Amino acid sequence: MWPQEKIVAFRKALLDWYDAHKRDLPxxxxxxxxxxxxxxxxLQQTRVDTVKPYYERFLYHLPTIQDLATAPEEVILKLWEGLGYYSRVRNMQEAAQQMVSDFEGRFPTTYVGIASLKGIGPYTAGAIASIAFDLPEPAVDGNVMRVLSRLFEVDYDIGVPANRKIFQAMMEELIDPERPGDFNQALMDLGSDIESPTNPRPEESPVKDFSAAYLNGTMDKYPIKAPKKKPIPVTYQAFIIRNEKNEFLLEKNQESNLLAGFWSFPLVEKAEAIPPQLSLFEVAEASPQVDVRQEFHKIYPLEVEWQSERFAPVQHIFSHRKWQIELLEGIAIAGFLPKNRELQWISVEDFHRYPFAKPQQKMWNSYLAGKQERK
Structure with missing residues:
Protein backbone atom coordinates (compact mmCIF):
# COMPACT_ATOMS: atom_id res chain seq x y z
CA MET A 1 0.00 0.00 0.00
CA TRP A 2 0.94 3.66 -0.21
CA PRO A 3 2.53 5.74 2.54
CA GLN A 4 0.06 7.66 4.71
CA GLU A 5 0.63 11.01 3.01
CA LYS A 6 -0.28 9.51 -0.37
CA ILE A 7 -3.43 7.92 1.08
CA VAL A 8 -4.47 11.31 2.48
CA ALA A 9 -3.85 12.95 -0.90
CA PHE A 10 -5.86 10.22 -2.64
CA ARG A 11 -8.80 10.74 -0.27
CA LYS A 12 -8.78 14.47 -0.91
CA ALA A 13 -8.65 14.11 -4.70
CA LEU A 14 -11.50 11.61 -4.70
CA LEU A 15 -13.75 13.51 -2.27
CA ASP A 16 -13.14 16.89 -3.95
CA TRP A 17 -14.32 15.31 -7.21
CA TYR A 18 -17.32 13.74 -5.47
CA ASP A 19 -18.34 17.05 -3.86
CA ALA A 20 -18.28 18.70 -7.29
CA HIS A 21 -19.91 15.93 -9.33
CA LYS A 22 -22.02 13.69 -7.08
CA ARG A 23 -25.43 12.80 -8.41
CA ASP A 24 -28.53 14.15 -6.68
CA LEU A 25 -30.25 10.90 -5.74
CA PRO A 26 -33.22 10.56 -3.37
CA LEU A 43 -29.52 -1.07 -6.61
CA GLN A 44 -27.99 -4.53 -6.65
CA GLN A 45 -27.72 -5.49 -10.33
CA THR A 46 -30.16 -2.73 -11.28
CA ARG A 47 -29.58 0.67 -12.91
CA VAL A 48 -30.07 3.87 -10.90
CA ASP A 49 -32.69 5.31 -13.28
CA THR A 50 -34.73 2.11 -12.99
CA VAL A 51 -34.56 2.13 -9.20
CA LYS A 52 -35.72 5.71 -8.54
CA PRO A 53 -39.50 5.22 -9.05
CA TYR A 54 -39.43 1.84 -7.27
CA TYR A 55 -37.63 3.35 -4.29
CA GLU A 56 -40.11 6.20 -3.93
CA ARG A 57 -43.14 3.94 -4.36
CA PHE A 58 -41.82 1.35 -1.90
CA LEU A 59 -41.22 3.93 0.84
CA TYR A 60 -44.59 5.57 0.17
CA HIS A 61 -46.44 2.31 0.79
CA LEU A 62 -44.07 0.83 3.40
CA PRO A 63 -42.45 3.82 5.17
CA THR A 64 -41.27 1.98 8.29
CA ILE A 65 -39.63 -1.26 9.37
CA GLN A 66 -42.89 -2.31 11.03
CA ASP A 67 -44.85 -1.72 7.81
CA LEU A 68 -42.49 -3.96 5.85
CA ALA A 69 -42.46 -6.63 8.57
CA THR A 70 -46.25 -7.02 8.54
CA ALA A 71 -47.04 -6.46 4.83
CA PRO A 72 -48.74 -9.33 2.95
CA GLU A 73 -46.40 -11.12 0.56
CA GLU A 74 -48.43 -10.11 -2.50
CA VAL A 75 -48.04 -6.45 -1.53
CA ILE A 76 -44.26 -6.59 -1.34
CA LEU A 77 -44.03 -8.61 -4.55
CA LYS A 78 -46.29 -6.12 -6.35
CA LEU A 79 -44.10 -3.22 -5.17
CA TRP A 80 -41.03 -5.10 -6.41
CA GLU A 81 -42.67 -6.22 -9.66
CA GLY A 82 -40.26 -5.80 -12.57
CA LEU A 83 -37.07 -5.38 -10.51
CA GLY A 84 -36.26 -9.09 -10.61
CA TYR A 85 -34.22 -11.11 -8.10
CA TYR A 86 -37.32 -11.43 -5.93
CA SER A 87 -35.54 -13.28 -3.12
CA ARG A 88 -34.11 -9.86 -2.25
CA VAL A 89 -37.44 -8.42 -1.13
CA ARG A 90 -38.42 -11.61 0.68
CA ASN A 91 -35.15 -11.43 2.58
CA MET A 92 -35.87 -7.79 3.34
CA GLN A 93 -39.16 -8.71 4.95
CA GLU A 94 -37.46 -11.40 7.03
CA ALA A 95 -34.83 -8.86 8.08
CA ALA A 96 -37.58 -6.38 9.06
CA GLN A 97 -39.20 -9.10 11.16
CA GLN A 98 -35.79 -9.75 12.76
CA MET A 99 -35.52 -6.07 13.67
CA VAL A 100 -38.97 -6.13 15.23
CA SER A 101 -38.19 -9.21 17.31
CA ASP A 102 -34.49 -8.65 18.12
CA PHE A 103 -33.89 -4.89 17.91
CA GLU A 104 -37.18 -3.42 19.23
CA GLY A 105 -38.20 -2.44 15.71
CA ARG A 106 -35.14 -0.27 15.18
CA PHE A 107 -32.31 -0.56 12.71
CA PRO A 108 -29.16 -1.92 14.40
CA THR A 109 -26.43 0.71 14.74
CA THR A 110 -23.33 -1.50 14.55
CA TYR A 111 -21.74 -3.30 11.63
CA VAL A 112 -22.12 -6.64 13.39
CA GLY A 113 -25.79 -5.99 14.09
CA ILE A 114 -26.47 -4.88 10.51
CA ALA A 115 -24.60 -7.88 9.07
CA SER A 116 -26.71 -10.24 11.21
CA LEU A 117 -29.85 -9.36 9.24
CA LYS A 118 -31.23 -11.69 6.60
CA GLY A 119 -29.98 -10.93 3.08
CA ILE A 120 -27.35 -8.39 4.15
CA GLY A 121 -23.82 -9.29 3.12
CA PRO A 122 -20.52 -7.48 3.76
CA TYR A 123 -21.04 -4.91 1.00
CA THR A 124 -24.53 -3.86 2.07
CA ALA A 125 -23.58 -3.87 5.75
CA GLY A 126 -20.61 -1.64 4.99
CA ALA A 127 -22.69 0.73 2.86
CA ILE A 128 -25.40 1.17 5.51
CA ALA A 129 -22.92 1.42 8.40
CA SER A 130 -20.84 4.08 6.64
CA ILE A 131 -23.63 6.12 5.05
CA ALA A 132 -26.22 6.05 7.85
CA PHE A 133 -23.98 5.85 10.91
CA ASP A 134 -20.62 7.29 9.71
CA LEU A 135 -18.77 4.11 10.70
CA PRO A 136 -15.46 3.60 8.83
CA GLU A 137 -16.62 0.36 7.19
CA PRO A 138 -15.70 -0.40 3.56
CA ALA A 139 -18.42 -1.18 1.02
CA VAL A 140 -16.75 -3.33 -1.60
CA ASP A 141 -18.82 -3.99 -4.73
CA GLY A 142 -17.90 -4.63 -8.35
CA ASN A 143 -17.43 -0.94 -9.08
CA VAL A 144 -15.03 -0.51 -6.17
CA MET A 145 -13.05 -3.63 -7.08
CA ARG A 146 -12.73 -2.35 -10.65
CA VAL A 147 -11.24 0.96 -9.46
CA LEU A 148 -8.90 -0.73 -7.00
CA SER A 149 -7.77 -3.26 -9.61
CA ARG A 150 -6.61 -0.42 -11.82
CA LEU A 151 -5.15 1.64 -8.98
CA PHE A 152 -2.86 -1.17 -7.86
CA GLU A 153 -2.78 -3.48 -10.93
CA VAL A 154 -4.33 -6.31 -8.92
CA ASP A 155 -3.74 -9.65 -10.65
CA TYR A 156 -6.68 -11.45 -9.03
CA ASP A 157 -10.05 -12.26 -10.61
CA ILE A 158 -12.67 -9.91 -9.14
CA GLY A 159 -15.37 -12.48 -9.96
CA VAL A 160 -13.95 -15.03 -7.49
CA PRO A 161 -15.68 -14.52 -4.10
CA ALA A 162 -12.59 -15.55 -2.14
CA ASN A 163 -10.63 -12.66 -3.67
CA ARG A 164 -12.97 -10.08 -2.19
CA LYS A 165 -10.97 -10.11 1.05
CA ILE A 166 -8.00 -8.66 -0.85
CA PHE A 167 -10.01 -5.61 -1.85
CA GLN A 168 -11.60 -5.42 1.60
CA ALA A 169 -8.13 -5.16 3.15
CA MET A 170 -7.17 -2.40 0.70
CA MET A 171 -10.30 -0.44 1.52
CA GLU A 172 -9.69 -0.70 5.24
CA GLU A 173 -6.44 1.21 4.63
CA LEU A 174 -7.84 3.72 2.15
CA ILE A 175 -11.25 4.65 3.60
CA ASP A 176 -11.58 8.18 4.94
CA PRO A 177 -12.44 7.92 8.67
CA GLU A 178 -14.04 11.38 8.67
CA ARG A 179 -16.31 10.81 5.66
CA PRO A 180 -16.59 7.03 5.19
CA GLY A 181 -20.04 7.12 3.57
CA ASP A 182 -19.05 9.74 1.02
CA PHE A 183 -15.78 7.91 0.34
CA ASN A 184 -17.60 4.65 -0.40
CA GLN A 185 -20.17 6.38 -2.60
CA ALA A 186 -17.46 8.32 -4.45
CA LEU A 187 -15.68 5.11 -5.41
CA MET A 188 -18.99 3.55 -6.48
CA ASP A 189 -19.76 6.58 -8.68
CA LEU A 190 -16.28 6.56 -10.16
CA GLY A 191 -16.50 2.84 -10.94
CA SER A 192 -19.94 3.07 -12.51
CA ASP A 193 -19.14 6.02 -14.77
CA ILE A 194 -15.59 7.14 -15.57
CA GLU A 195 -14.11 3.75 -14.64
CA SER A 196 -16.99 1.74 -16.11
CA PRO A 197 -16.41 -1.82 -17.38
CA THR A 198 -16.86 -0.73 -20.99
CA ASN A 199 -15.58 2.45 -22.63
CA PRO A 200 -13.87 3.90 -19.53
CA ARG A 201 -12.62 7.50 -19.73
CA PRO A 202 -9.34 7.32 -17.78
CA GLU A 203 -8.26 10.82 -18.79
CA GLU A 204 -11.23 12.21 -16.83
CA SER A 205 -10.50 10.26 -13.66
CA PRO A 206 -9.83 12.44 -10.61
CA VAL A 207 -7.38 9.82 -9.35
CA LYS A 208 -5.54 9.02 -12.58
CA ASP A 209 -2.24 10.23 -11.09
CA PHE A 210 -2.60 7.52 -8.41
CA SER A 211 -3.52 4.75 -10.85
CA ALA A 212 -0.75 2.28 -11.68
CA ALA A 213 -2.73 0.93 -14.64
CA TYR A 214 -3.18 4.43 -16.08
CA LEU A 215 0.45 5.39 -15.55
CA ASN A 216 1.71 2.08 -16.98
CA GLY A 217 -0.70 1.94 -19.91
CA THR A 218 -2.39 -1.27 -18.73
CA MET A 219 -5.96 -0.01 -18.29
CA ASP A 220 -7.25 -2.56 -20.80
CA LYS A 221 -5.90 -5.45 -18.70
CA TYR A 222 -7.71 -4.61 -15.48
CA PRO A 223 -9.81 -5.73 -13.77
CA ILE A 224 -9.19 -9.43 -14.36
CA LYS A 225 -12.48 -11.27 -14.65
CA ALA A 226 -13.27 -14.63 -16.21
CA PRO A 227 -16.28 -14.63 -18.59
CA LYS A 228 -19.62 -15.65 -17.12
CA LYS A 229 -21.15 -19.00 -17.94
CA LYS A 230 -23.90 -18.76 -20.52
CA PRO A 231 -27.43 -19.28 -19.14
CA ILE A 232 -28.98 -22.69 -19.81
CA PRO A 233 -31.79 -22.55 -22.43
CA VAL A 234 -35.21 -23.83 -21.35
CA THR A 235 -38.32 -23.87 -23.55
CA TYR A 236 -41.83 -23.46 -22.13
CA GLN A 237 -45.34 -23.55 -23.53
CA ALA A 238 -47.63 -20.87 -22.14
CA PHE A 239 -51.40 -21.42 -22.26
CA ILE A 240 -53.54 -18.32 -22.54
CA ILE A 241 -56.95 -19.67 -21.59
CA ARG A 242 -60.12 -17.54 -21.58
CA ASN A 243 -63.56 -18.47 -20.27
CA GLU A 244 -67.01 -17.33 -21.42
CA LYS A 245 -66.73 -14.22 -19.20
CA ASN A 246 -63.52 -13.23 -20.96
CA GLU A 247 -61.55 -13.92 -17.78
CA PHE A 248 -58.06 -15.39 -18.06
CA LEU A 249 -56.70 -18.39 -16.21
CA LEU A 250 -53.78 -17.40 -13.99
CA GLU A 251 -51.76 -19.57 -11.66
CA LYS A 252 -49.71 -18.63 -8.61
CA ASN A 253 -46.27 -20.19 -8.55
CA GLN A 254 -46.21 -22.17 -5.30
CA GLU A 255 -42.67 -23.49 -5.68
CA SER A 256 -39.94 -22.08 -3.45
CA ASN A 257 -37.56 -21.37 -6.29
CA LEU A 258 -37.66 -18.98 -9.25
CA LEU A 259 -40.60 -16.51 -9.31
CA ALA A 260 -42.32 -18.03 -6.26
CA GLY A 261 -45.47 -16.15 -5.31
CA PHE A 262 -46.01 -14.56 -8.73
CA TRP A 263 -48.99 -15.12 -11.01
CA SER A 264 -48.73 -16.08 -14.65
CA PHE A 265 -50.44 -17.97 -17.44
CA PRO A 266 -50.04 -21.72 -16.92
CA LEU A 267 -46.63 -22.88 -18.13
CA VAL A 268 -45.49 -26.34 -19.15
CA GLU A 269 -41.86 -27.05 -19.87
CA LYS A 270 -41.39 -28.58 -23.30
CA ALA A 271 -39.77 -32.01 -23.33
CA GLU A 272 -36.26 -32.32 -24.67
CA ALA A 273 -37.70 -34.26 -27.61
CA ILE A 274 -39.44 -31.11 -28.84
CA PRO A 275 -37.08 -28.91 -30.91
CA PRO A 276 -37.24 -25.39 -29.36
CA GLN A 277 -37.37 -23.72 -32.78
CA LEU A 278 -40.65 -25.44 -33.72
CA SER A 279 -44.02 -23.96 -32.91
CA LEU A 280 -46.60 -26.05 -31.10
CA PHE A 281 -48.47 -26.74 -34.35
CA GLU A 282 -45.33 -27.77 -36.23
CA VAL A 283 -44.49 -30.09 -33.33
CA ALA A 284 -47.95 -31.67 -33.47
CA GLU A 285 -47.60 -32.27 -37.20
CA ALA A 286 -44.06 -33.65 -36.98
CA SER A 287 -44.61 -35.85 -33.95
CA PRO A 288 -48.23 -36.19 -32.80
CA GLN A 289 -47.25 -38.13 -29.67
CA VAL A 290 -45.38 -35.11 -28.24
CA ASP A 291 -48.19 -32.57 -28.11
CA VAL A 292 -47.97 -30.30 -25.08
CA ARG A 293 -51.74 -29.82 -25.23
CA GLN A 294 -51.94 -33.34 -23.87
CA GLU A 295 -49.63 -32.29 -21.04
CA PHE A 296 -51.94 -29.36 -20.31
CA HIS A 297 -54.97 -31.62 -20.00
CA LYS A 298 -53.13 -33.94 -17.62
CA ILE A 299 -52.57 -31.03 -15.22
CA TYR A 300 -55.64 -28.87 -15.84
CA PRO A 301 -58.87 -30.89 -16.36
CA LEU A 302 -60.51 -28.34 -18.63
CA GLU A 303 -62.18 -28.85 -21.98
CA VAL A 304 -60.56 -26.30 -24.26
CA GLU A 305 -61.14 -25.17 -27.81
CA TRP A 306 -57.64 -24.43 -29.04
CA GLN A 307 -57.28 -21.41 -31.30
CA SER A 308 -55.09 -21.32 -34.40
CA GLU A 309 -53.71 -17.79 -33.97
CA ARG A 310 -49.98 -17.52 -33.53
CA PHE A 311 -48.13 -15.08 -31.30
CA ALA A 312 -44.53 -13.93 -31.18
CA PRO A 313 -42.52 -16.10 -28.79
CA VAL A 314 -41.19 -14.50 -25.64
CA GLN A 315 -37.64 -14.65 -24.40
CA HIS A 316 -36.46 -13.83 -20.90
CA ILE A 317 -32.94 -14.23 -19.56
CA PHE A 318 -32.25 -14.86 -15.90
CA SER A 319 -28.73 -15.04 -14.50
CA HIS A 320 -28.64 -18.83 -14.97
CA ARG A 321 -31.59 -19.64 -17.26
CA LYS A 322 -32.71 -18.46 -20.68
CA TRP A 323 -36.43 -18.95 -21.15
CA GLN A 324 -38.02 -19.29 -24.58
CA ILE A 325 -41.81 -19.22 -24.25
CA GLU A 326 -44.28 -20.19 -26.97
CA LEU A 327 -47.87 -18.91 -26.62
CA LEU A 328 -51.05 -20.84 -27.34
CA GLU A 329 -54.57 -19.47 -26.89
CA GLY A 330 -57.58 -21.54 -25.90
CA ILE A 331 -61.19 -21.02 -24.83
CA ALA A 332 -62.40 -23.08 -21.87
CA ILE A 333 -65.87 -24.52 -22.47
CA ALA A 334 -66.14 -26.99 -19.58
CA GLY A 335 -64.27 -28.57 -16.68
CA PHE A 336 -63.03 -27.50 -13.28
CA LEU A 337 -59.90 -26.12 -11.66
CA PRO A 338 -57.81 -28.61 -9.66
CA LYS A 339 -57.66 -27.89 -5.92
CA ASN A 340 -54.00 -28.83 -5.60
CA ARG A 341 -52.92 -25.74 -7.55
CA GLU A 342 -53.61 -22.07 -6.85
CA LEU A 343 -55.60 -21.02 -9.93
CA GLN A 344 -58.05 -18.19 -10.55
CA TRP A 345 -60.12 -16.77 -13.38
CA ILE A 346 -59.15 -13.09 -13.44
CA SER A 347 -60.47 -10.22 -15.55
CA VAL A 348 -58.07 -7.85 -17.28
CA GLU A 349 -59.41 -5.04 -15.10
CA ASP A 350 -58.14 -6.88 -12.01
CA PHE A 351 -54.68 -7.73 -13.35
CA HIS A 352 -53.19 -4.78 -11.45
CA ARG A 353 -54.06 -6.47 -8.15
CA TYR A 354 -51.74 -9.41 -8.81
CA PRO A 355 -47.92 -9.43 -8.92
CA PHE A 356 -46.64 -10.29 -12.40
CA ALA A 357 -42.97 -10.98 -13.02
CA LYS A 358 -41.28 -9.87 -16.24
CA PRO A 359 -41.95 -13.10 -18.18
CA GLN A 360 -45.70 -12.75 -17.55
CA GLN A 361 -45.65 -9.09 -18.57
CA LYS A 362 -43.86 -10.04 -21.79
CA MET A 363 -46.36 -12.83 -22.50
CA TRP A 364 -49.28 -10.48 -22.03
CA ASN A 365 -47.72 -7.84 -24.28
CA SER A 366 -47.04 -10.42 -26.98
CA TYR A 367 -50.65 -11.62 -26.76
CA LEU A 368 -52.04 -8.07 -27.02
CA ALA A 369 -49.72 -7.25 -29.95
CA GLY A 370 -50.86 -10.37 -31.80
CA LYS A 371 -54.50 -9.51 -31.27
CA GLN A 372 -53.92 -5.94 -32.41
CA GLU A 373 -52.25 -7.09 -35.64
CA ARG A 374 -55.30 -9.17 -36.57
CA LYS A 375 -57.85 -6.39 -36.14
Missing part, protein backbone atom coordinates in the same frame (compact mmCIF):
# COMPACT_ATOMS: atom_id res chain seq x y z
CA UNK A 27 -31.44 8.14 -1.03
CA UNK A 28 -28.56 10.59 -0.68
CA UNK A 29 -30.87 13.14 0.92
CA UNK A 30 -31.43 11.08 4.05
CA UNK A 31 -29.55 9.43 6.92
CA UNK A 32 -32.46 7.08 7.64
CA UNK A 33 -30.89 3.60 7.66
CA UNK A 34 -34.17 1.98 6.58
CA UNK A 35 -34.38 4.14 3.44
CA UNK A 36 -30.67 3.66 2.69
CA UNK A 37 -31.10 -0.11 3.10
CA UNK A 38 -34.05 -0.15 0.67
CA UNK A 39 -32.01 1.74 -1.93
CA UNK A 40 -28.93 -0.48 -1.53
CA UNK A 41 -30.92 -3.69 -2.00
CA UNK A 42 -32.75 -2.28 -5.02
Missing amino acids: WRRTKDPYAIWVSEIM
